[in-house]
Amino acid sequence: MIAAEHGVTREEYARIQQILGRDPNITELGIFSVMWSEHCSYKSSKVHLKRLPTRGKLVVQGPGENAGVVDIGDGLVAAFKIESHNHPSYVEPFQGATTGVGGILRDIFTMGARPMAVLNSLRFGEITPGKNTTEEDAAKNRRVLDGVVRGIGSYGNCFGVPTVGGEVGFEPCYSQNPLVNALALGIAKKEEIFLAKAKGIGNPVIYVGAKTGRDGIHGASLLASAEFTEESKQKRPNVQVGDPFMEKLLLEACLEAMQTGAVVAIQDMGAAGLTCSTMEMASRGGTGIEIDLAKVPQRETGMTPYEIMLSESQERMLLVAEKGREHEVLAVFKKWGLDAVVVGDVTEGGIARINNNGRVAAEIPAHPLAEEGPVYRRPIAAPAPHVESEKDWFAFAPEGTSLTANFVKLLASPAIASKRWITEQYDTSVRTNTLAGPGASDAAVVRIKDPKTGVVKRALALSTDGNGRWCQLNPRVGAMHAVAEAARNVAASGARPIAATNCLNFGSPEKPEVMWQFSEAIDGLAEACNALGTPITGGNVSFYNETLGKSIYPTPVIGVLGILDDASRVLKIAFRSEGDVIVVLDGFGVGATLGSAAGWVSPAPTWRLAREFSSSEYSKTIAGILAGEPPAIDLAAEKRLQDCLIALAAEGALQSAHDISDGGLAVTLAESCFASVGAGLTPPALGAIVRLDDAAPVESILFGERGARAVVSGSPTKLARVLEIARQYSVEAREVGQVIREGSFRIKYKGSPVIDSTVDTLRDAWAHSLERTLAAK
């Protein structure tokens, strides 16, 4: 049946008949199928998304528009959102990634905001052969990574937006289904924000930008809303092709057209192209719309109404102008050499009428189509609890074992190793606002120049985080960690977290256990966002991330935005001066051991530590074990630590700050040494001597990943003040060592060395590992 080929179920078809009062024609069926696709309609996620906090003092625009908007002071707002482009990036990595970046940039400037920064959260299969990964798989994963990285770079670099941060992770589950999530941030004046609501009966509807071709037809419905099979490569023609130069023209022309005051509403044509933009604008505005497809600029001949309505050709916009002033808008687009054509007008009565050469090709009530689509309460079932015992968990090395060799191996693992080989392919400094690019601070930091005077006062910090492994073990706790880490990263740059955006990557919603993961993750996100004061202002849901019936790890990725009131107070991770004191800040407060969370019997029983440690990067890299539980999380402790970091930054009390996350305390300390080379100091890098004394097993102390902690350094003269501020926030500040000049890296545990090396040796393993793996393609 033709409806089934469109992914429309029997019940949905009946609903269509009910709305129209008749059978749909083929164009109408196409329109319903994309609008009601999982990708566009959120039909399986809607009932759960309602549980997320979306309001806050600073939230100007929550979910539902092209991007979320928050107030950042001085009459300015920030628009930001994260979105996935996973399936296209597997089918065609380069174009999939470029159009992912292009799509999210359009969402930002559609709101009237000039894009300031892009971040990416990427997940690939393993790039080196090993357990569950053949050499052939690894080579393929390297090719996918290479294409995605080139794609992201090629688009952002040409467009002229700095790609300032993000993260990259590797797990076998992403081998057949990589994740490409792109986040963009833009700035606008508060009173100049644009919305996508068609208004004013009789106002002209203008099509601008690239011509419409046959590319990307059914991208949203067939590519993004179904799982992968052996035949998925045949879907390559469904992938769109990006043109960053065209997008740059579109950006400048749209912002200039908005300045004329003649633009009433604007919506980009992303997923589901002309269909989505016309229907949603009319639906949101409570109006109708009438357009003539014969007037739509076309790149190919003989296109049918069906093809024109469903094309996902990139770099196109639909806008509504004030009647009688359309020439002002058209003139701007002409100046930039872009097609701009009046294709119809806003009408009364709520009907969207699509004409083609004088014949009606489709006639649909816009609001029921856009807002009254199917909503599913999919069945939910928790998976059978995994029964584990001590033999499934990581076995700690006996006391006295040297851990230097394991540490080198951990530093060279793709997850921990420097991502410089990737990030250097991105323009990170264009627009001269980047105060902290990739790896310089825990969050990416861009300053805000006043649009008129160029004067800099504030800066914005952004971080994206998500830990699929932890979410696989416990989706609720894993999701909480994602929020906590993103917010902690922002705080460790000195900024106050104010809002969040999320990209929820999951398997098929038709599987009850995937819906259980989704529902649990939503509850975790909601709890963490509430506790940390970061309402969700937008994002997207990406289901059907599975191939041949196997789902990815549930991977909610969170982007947290923060404000730094004084742009000159950015905290970076690099140690700065010989003799500085190294302090571990711990939000769990006095009495927590470094290896475990507060509230446990101290020392915590080893089996408990082992269970938690089995989900760490170290356990995966050194023992090949992924089991147990994510580290216990205490959101109040996270909040205390973050508030403490923000206060320390505002006072200028610290030389450096770096949160403890992947790879634990030892990796954090080493990274602060490595970064000292690039911090304007002449090589060799600064070193560190650290002495630890604790009851827990040494590996859990050095490599455990429990949250609410950060490594900071400060000059000895400010130590007393640092300790005092920490006390005010009930954060334990433990002095653990010194920054040294001669470039050794030494950690002693109960008086005997457990890691003893030079910074150069460690740095070599960390800095060149990815390059060695990827350049050897």
Place this chain on the structure above:
Amino acid sequence: MKFGVVVFPGSNCDHDAFYAIGNVLQKPVEFIWHQSENLANCDAIILPGGFSYGDYLRTGAIARFSPVMKSVEKFAKSGGMVLGICNGFQILCEAGLLPGAMMRNSGLRFICRHVHIRVEQTDTPFTNAAQKGQILKIPIAHSDGNYNCDEATLANLEKNRQLIFRYTTSDGSDDTAGNPNGAVRNIAGVCNRERNVAGLMPHPERAVESALGSNEGLVIFRSMIEALVGAAKATA
């Protein structure tokens, strides 16, 4: 004294050059649209970085035919000061205002990082405020910065002291090790024989405040300002 920053439709460092001159150095500056043949009485022209017309063909290949470039050529031939940065350098080579051509980076990838360049000549309006041998830390961001030319041209460039910037390491000890893109003889920037037109691949406009990681690009704009002040005095 007035600077002009040319805006091609795909320029994306135009605002940065404008900010460096107008906000950081507080000198008069205005944008010049690519379809204009009027250089608005500017005393120095900057061709900024970016992707002029998309550069899908060859970097700068289409830009050289733009209306504004006709005027820039005339301006340069009459002794006017023209600086091309990154894409601007590529355009000046395509337009024949500077010798040589750009190839794809030797690593075949886009590279964005801070590099070090040595000021080789100080008797140009772009380097007169610098010390000979001074090392500047300035970022690059390009795919096609692998400068090349034939042997005869190279010999002339050396003889006429037109190689004004060379890549090197932070301590100036190893030029080849500091070369990010394979450029012949580690060339980062050249000027014409008359010394009034120059191009370089690194972005001095991105190195104008220490908060950005370096302010060592300022010396290039300061040199231009000094040269313009000197020229104004000479004609007064």
